[in-house]
Amino acid sequence: MYRPGELTKRELEAVRRSVVEQCGNYDPVEGCLPLNADCYMLGLAYRDSPLCRYYREAVLPARKDVHGIFSREHETN
Numbered sequence: 001m002y003r004p005g006e007l008t009k010r011e012l013e014a015v016r017r018s019v020v021e022q023c024g025n026y027d028p029v030e031g032c033l034p035l036n037a038d039c040y041m042l043g044l045a046y047r048d049s050p051l052c053r054y055y056r057e058a059v060l061p062a063r064k065d066v067h068g069i070f071s072r073e074h075e076t077n
Helices: 009-022 053-062 064-070
Strands: none
Touching: 009 053, 009 064, 053 064
16 A cells, blocks of 8 residues: 555666666675665665665766655655
């Protein structure tokens, strides 16, 4: 069941694609290289979740499709 603020399946897929295709810190085998752990961007569930700093600064500006997901304009009241 969908809850307000929760990412839809389409949005989750867009975030996953942006990480896999454009994040310089992501490795398909190792996950997040600086953290030496799974990429937590792949486990987001809500629009107001904290974003990885590298993702926010390097990937998000280049991906307008994903940028809109996390912008305040996306929210509906």
